[in-house]
Amino acid sequence: MAARRWVRTGAFAGIVTIFLALVGLIGGFTDVFLIGDEVTFAGLMLLLPAFVAGFVAAAPRIEGGERREMSLGEAAVAAAVAAASAGFVFALAVLFTDLIGDERIRPIFLNVSPSLMEFVAFGQSTVVGAVILVALSTMAGVLGGVLRAAPPVIRRPVTAAVVVTVLFGFLQRVIPIALDQLSLERDWLYHPIHDGLTWVGAAVVAAISAGISLLNTRFGARVRGSLSSSIGGRSGLAMSPVRLIASVAAVALLIAAPLLLGSVISEVLGTVMVFALLGIGLNIVVGYAGLLDLGYVFFFALGAYSLALLTGATLNVYGVPPDPAISGDLNFYIAIPIVMLIAAAAGLLVGAPVLRLRGDYLALVTLGLGEMVTVLVGSPWLVPLVGGPSGMRGITDAAIGGFAFRDPQRFYYLALAFVALAAFLSWRLATSRIGRAWTAMREDEQTADAMGISTTRFKLLAFAIGGAIGSLGGALFAVKIGSLTPASFQVIVSIQVLGLVILGGLGSIPGVLVGALVLVGLPGLLREFEEYRFLAYGAAVVAVMVLRPQGLVPNVRRSRELQEEERAQDEWAKAVEEGETPGELGPPAEVTT
Amino acid sequence: MAPSLRGGTLAGTEAPHVAVARLGRFERLPWRRIILVVLGIVVGGVVVLGTLRTLGLDRVEGGYSGGAWRDFIVQGAAQGAIFAMIALGYSLVYGILRMINFAHGEVFMAGAFGSFFFADAYAKSGFLNRSPLLALAIVTLVAVAVSVGTAVLLERLAYRPLRNAPRLVPLITAIGATLFLQNAFRGFFGPQPYGYPKPTVLAGNITVLGVQIQRTQLLVLVVAVICMIVLQWFVATTRTGRSMRAVAQDREIASLMGINVDRVIVVTFAIGGVLAGIAGVLFSLSFEQVQFTMGFRPGIAAFTAAVLGGIGSIGGAALGGFVIGLLQAVGPPLILTGFGIPSVFSLKDAFVFLVLVLVLVFRPGGLLGTGEAEKV
Amino acid sequence: MSDPARSPSADAVLEVRGLEKHFGGLYALSGLDMEVRRGEIVSVIGPNGAGKSTLFNVITGIYEPDAGDIRYQGSTIVGLRPHQVVKLGIARTFQSVRLFANMTILENAMVGQHCRSKGGVFGSIVRTPGVRAEEDRIRQRAEEALSFFGKRLSGYRLEQPAFSLSYANRRRLEMARAMATDPQVLLLDEPTAGMNPRETLELRDHIVRMRDELGLTVVVIEHDMRVVKGVSDRVIACDYGQKIAEGTYEEVANDERVIEAYLGTKAAG
Known part of the structure; x- marks a missing residue:
């Protein structure tokens, strides 16, 4: 019966592989090399599901209330069965396609391309290709299974090595540029023709990351212990030394990035910073105050357009006088506080009638407001004010004296400064009386009210501050692009920002940065993936919510709330022996009579 | 300065700092109610004023004839029928799981897209025009199968692991799923719209009770009404329907009574899928186009309809659907034209969102509901 | 603040007059009157469903009463939001710990x-x-x-x-x-529920200390009669949303209607 479970896991992985092939993540990437001229992105996608199937099949099971680890042998068998099934399912699909002819499927599923068929047959006949496929899948799966069953001392460094190496493979357009800027030799690390890592380079990267990981697990705890006792031991202050070094390195990298990476990549990083700013703002609303706002694009648009109007931008429409109906001629730095005030006021205005609504309804009301903005800015009705579908142009470049910021490298620093400012504000608020009120409200709104917190006031406050920061993001975006069209203000922006906040970890400011880098930066750096950006967003949001609701860089308390809710409820229920209602964390039980 | 715990105070003396705590007159005002009343007056005023001004317009000034209004109403009703069918999917799931299956609009899109390839093939082979009834039946079956498959997969993979999570977690997941499904279909079939074939029988108009209406619209209305009657019958009388009602009342008790809750939930998602699939075909026949983004706005409109009617209630979703359809078709020309706003139909969607916002603000319980946003 | 000429008891810090609250057809409170004097401990007892927790919820602004008045230090607090009530000096705990x-x-x-x-x-x-x-x-x-x-x-x-x-x-x-x-007034909703006998006795002392050391006025809903007996300056018994008896512990405990209410509901339950 265990075997049936393994087969089921494998079959699912096989279906995932078919899915990846159909959306084009295999066939379209046969020439994106990650390592040498053997490991391509297509190959990674082809075998990754089998690897994961093996990993999952070998996971410890809870049997009779006890956690049972698999032995290495068992794990290998389980993983092999699962992965072979995965390979088999995919191979069947390939054989089937070959049987009826891929040219007859292509009109429907556009990505069943000749290059895909050739790739999955490994240049052999289809039948031989299928056998190779099953064999390779099985190998990948066994690797996954053995890795899962291996003791942490082995598992952690190996995982680190694999993940970092693949990441370096992905950063093939980024790291070589930096090496060039520093006039370092690059050909040993990155292949001069294929762009991917060389095998030597891969080995070095893997070895270094494995080593760091090993040091961290071995000695991390001890150093952490001595550090925290010397500081005086407030829990949460102590950081592992690797994390401390990593944070310092991350900050240094953030500052040096545009100099190292040149203007093309700085352009992408500028967008990352704009989104990070939006993320910090939304994080206040969603992460701190617990209000799911799906209409954040409202503030983004408000910021961009009001900056444009205040600083004397012109309409981008023929046959209409170029000046908008309302127009100011302010300096960027004078306009910014006004823009933020307008946004905060708008937040209050919009929030006041809707904030008493239950969470999910609030989400949809805000979604509705966001969509209304999208429709309105593009409608012919508002052409005299915001230019309608063709938008506005001639937006200020935020110059100080003669020093303009439109250039991507300079813009990055402007945006970084604002991000740092917003992060600081957000952090200060989170650790104050106001942050405490938000937390209490998020945990149990009714009780917070009964303990003296005006929930309406603090919700409005979150909305206003979040909105002000969002409008700042919009204003910077306008400066970066120099012109505005309604196409930039679709509801998808709201969901993108929400996605990066969730991926990074609700309530966590470093999480927002990481989320923005991963979800905005990576697809921006690898142009081939542009098309798959939103697919990745969707998958990331679902996966994070189902597998790791606390996000990549979690906020301690938020992660307790999201992850340990059930455990807390269990304890709670256990403690209540006299038949009380243990419903404190769920929907509040009726407190009547 | 602060002595430990105001120790030793005698009964009857007042603690010093509490005397300071007074509420100002300003704080005592019921602010929310005031805001709502003001908002209500403003909205009502705009609606009445706009309507009066529009009705006062001549044809030359941009007014509409009686026939135009009749067309708007028929068109709105047909649209509303489709919204109602999608809305039922939201409402059923909400009734059982108390979650908003935001991705339901994509279930609808999946069905429509899935059926397209069959409809297209039949159109090319001539089968669609030779025996339109049989062809459309097969096409609809395909749409239903794809929609049901999507809905059930969604439940199994994305929502089931989150059954006991805080309320917003499944909603966020559903938003992720929406994005994922849209872009998966974009990946499969490309970003371009496809022209959906329509059998020649459905082209042109037909006169019913003295009113000229498009044949497609008639088909939409008839099919939608039949579907809703069947659904009502199913939920009211069958064993499965009874289980569904029991689970909606109290999931735990129902499971103690021997009802397989998981199965009931799957069935609920499947029924939502069936309706969405049929709606997908009807929508495609009306608009003669399918594209990966087609599910989003009808989805929102349908959700609005479900809330308007009182989410969780079948009759409410049906009613809400028709009301939203009519509002969307009649509202913009009736209210906005009077203010001299150009091309009012481009604001159709904004109008629906405005209705959504107003419904949730003023009657979150829906037309048939109690009007309570949340029980204490 | 209070007007001695109008109010029957000048030192009442909290006065409830004719309080009503319905949930659909259920009358949780139907014309309840009570008053709490400064610096005393008042116990509210009554069978399950007598409206005790509803009373707290109405006083603290979680529910709005359908009729009646609540006066705190002489001025009405009906219609205030819970956080405003807390600010004026009435704090509470919940029956189900929150x-x-x-x-x-x-x-x-x-x-x-x-x-x-x-x-x-x-x-x-x-x-x-x-x-x-x-x-x-x-x-x-x-x-x-x-x-x-x-x-x-x-x-x-x-x-x-x-x-x-x-x-x-x-x-x-x-x-x-x-x-x-x-706070000035502390409303405790079944503070000893779920505690063992030793913890219950300890809590009884704590409640007394709240009055004696901190000068708090305490209203406590309690089922444990040892606690009620041990802490109360006054006891108010409720049933069907009305006050059925009031007085010292001994007076209330021997009141016929109280005994009937308890035995009656026990027999029915």
């Missing part, structure tokens, strides 16, 4: 001081000296409130999440949180 489970114990108590502080956005960001002093004061006051229960909620426990506490300690923390709001 803590902020993922906040630490100290933070839970610090939330209680929220309504006595006013640090705004600007102050919080800049950390003005005023705000810093206020934050220190909040913390100190919260620690004081927690130390009312001895070592149970102090020391290393301050930084632990509330969900890690035992059930009895959760009840204590909830009381400490309410006390941290610097």
Whole structure:
């Protein structure tokens, strides 16, 4: 019966592989090399599901209330069965396609391309290709299974090595540029023709990351212990030394990035910073105050357009006088506080009638407001004010004296400064009386009210501050692009920002940065993936919510709330022996009579 | 300065700092109610004023004839029928799981897209025009199968692991799923719209009770009404329907009574899928186009309809659907034209969102509901 | 504040007159009258469903009454939001303990001081000296409130999440949180429910100390008659949303209607 479970896991992985092939993540990437001229992105996608199937099949099971680890042998068998099934399912699909002819499927599923068929047959006949496929899948799966069953001392460094190496493979357009800027030799690390890592380079990267990981697990705890006792031991202050070094390195990298990476990549990083700013703002609303706002694009648009109007931008429409109906001629730095005030006021205005609504309804009301903005800015009705579908142009470049910021490298620093400012504000608020009120409200709104917190006031406050920061993001975006069209203000922006906040970890400011880098930066750096950006967003949001609701860089308390809710409820229920209602964390039980 | 715990105070003396705590007159005002009343007056005023001004317009000034209004109403009703069918999917799931299956609009899109390839093939082979009834039946079956498959997969993979999570977690997941499904279909079939074939029988108009209406619209209305009657019958009388009602009342008790809750939930998602699939075909026949983004706005409109009617209630979703359809078709020309706003139909969607916002603000319980946003 | 000429009892800090609250056809409160004098401990007893918790919910503004008046220090508090009621000096605990489970114990108590502080956005960001002093004061006051229960909620426990506490300690923390709001009147809803006999006796002493040492006026809903007997200056018995008896513990305990209410509901239940 265990075997049936393994087969089921494998079959699912096989279906995932078919899915990846159909959306084009295999066939379209046969020439994106990650390592040498053997490991391509297509190959990674082809075998990754089998690897994961093996990993999952070998996971410890809870049997009779006890956690049972698999032995290495068992794990290998389980993983092999699962992965072979995965390979088999995919191979069947390939054989089937070959049987009826891929040219007859292509009109429907556009990505069943000749290059895909050739790739999955490994240049052999289809039948031989299928056998190779099953064999390779099985190998990948066994690797996954053995890795899962291996003791942490082995598992952690190996995982680190694999993940970092693949990441370096992905950063093939980024790291070589930096090496060039520093006039370092690059050909040993990155292949001069294929762009991917060389095998030597891969080995070095893997070895270094494995080593760091090993040091961290071995000695991390001890150093952490001595550090925290010397500081005086407030829990949460102590950081592992690797994390401390990593944070310092991350900050240094953030500052040096545009100099190292040149203007093309700085352009992408500028967008990352704009989104990070939006993320910090939304994080206040969603992460701190617990209000799911799906209409954040409202503030983004408000910021961009009001900056444009205040600083004397012109309409981008023929046959209409170029000046908008309302127009100011302010300096960027004078306009910014006004823009933020307008946004905060708008937040209050919009929030006041809707904030008493239950969470999910609030989400949809805000979604509705966001969509209304999208429709309105593009409608012919508002052409005299915001230019309608063709938008506005001639937006200020935020110059100080003669020093303009439109250039991507300079813009990055402007945006970084604002991000740092917003992060600081957000952090200060989170650790104050106001942050405490938000937390209490998020945990149990009714009780917070009964303990003296005006929930309406603090919700409005979150909305206003979040909105002000969002409008700042919009204003910077306008400066970066120099012109505005309604196409930039679709509801998808709201969901993108929400996605990066969730991926990074609700309530966590470093999480927002990481989320923005991963979800905005990576697809921006690898142009081939542009098309798959939103697919990745969707998958990331679902996966994070189902597998790791606390996000990549979690906020301690938020992660307790999201992850340990059930455990807390269990304890709670256990403690209540006299038949009380243990419903404190769920929907509040009726407190009547 | 602060002595430990105001120790030793005698009964009857007042603690010093509490005397300071007074509420100002300003704080005592019921602010929310005031805001709502003001908002209500403003909205009502705009609606009445706009309507009066529009009705006062001549044809030359941009007014509409009686026939135009009749067309708007028929068109709105047909649209509303489709919204109602999608809305039922939201409402059923909400009734059982108390979650908003935001991705339901994509279930609808999946069905429509899935059926397209069959409809297209039949159109090319001539089968669609030779025996339109049989062809459309097969096409609809395909749409239903794809929609049901999507809905059930969604439940199994994305929502089931989150059954006991805080309320917003499944909603966020559903938003992720929406994005994922849209872009998966974009990946499969490309970003371009496809022209959906329509059998020649459905082209042109037909006169019913003295009113000229498009044949497609008639088909939409008839099919939608039949579907809703069947659904009502199913939920009211069958064993499965009874289980569904029991689970909606109290999931735990129902499971103690021997009802397989998981199965009931799957069935609920499947029924939502069936309706969405049929709606997908009807929508495609009306608009003669399918594209990966087609599910989003009808989805929102349908959700609005479900809330308007009182989410969780079948009759409410049906009613809400028709009301939203009519509002969307009649509202913009009736209210906005009077203010001299150009091309009012481009604001159709904004109008629906405005209705959504107003419904949730003023009657979150829906037309048939109690009007309570949340029980204490 | 109160007007001695109008009010029958000049020293009443809390007065309830003709209070009604219906839920559909259910009359949870139907014309309840009661008053609480400054510095006394009043127990509200009654069978399940007698409307006791509803009374607390209406007083604290969670529900709005359908009829009747609640006067606190002479002026009405009907229609105020719960947080405004707390600010005026009426704090409460819940029958089903409702803590902020993922906040630490100290933070839970610090939330209680929220309504006595006013640090705004600007102050919080800049950390003005005023705000810093206020934050220190909040913390100190919260620690004081927690130390009312001895070592149970102090020391290393301050930084632990509330969900890690035992059930009895959760009840204590909830009381400490309410006390941290610097109230005049404290409403305790079944404070000993779920506690063992030893903890119950200890809590009885705590309630008495709240009155004697802190000068608090306490209204307590309680089922445990030993506690009621041990703490009450006065006992009010309710049934079907009305007051059926009032007086000392002995008077109420021997009242025929009270006995009937208890036995009657027991027989029916």
